Amino acid sequence: METKINELTKELMAVNPDLPPEKARIWIELLVSDFESSYAKAGYDYRGFHAAEKIVRQWIASYGSRLHEFAATNPKYAHLLNDRH
Secondary structure, eight states, rough: OOOHHHHHHHHHHHHOOSOOHHHHHHHHHHHHHHHHHHHHTTTOOOOHHHHHHHHHHHHHHHHHHHHHHHHHHOOOHHHHTTTTT
């Protein structure tokens, strides 16, 4: 899974040069975690990391270039991605 997280982080950095590597990795970890927890809360069986990876790749393609803008407006993520980290 570590290898896949690193791959997703590189993909995000490729589409969003405004994100430094450590923040891009935080984003990937948050997106994977949110997908997996939302999927579980909805009552679906766990389908492995592959399902989360597929969705996160879609989110990177659709929203990756603007993720840093989202953090500024969402306090759930802003405190994790501010300049103190």
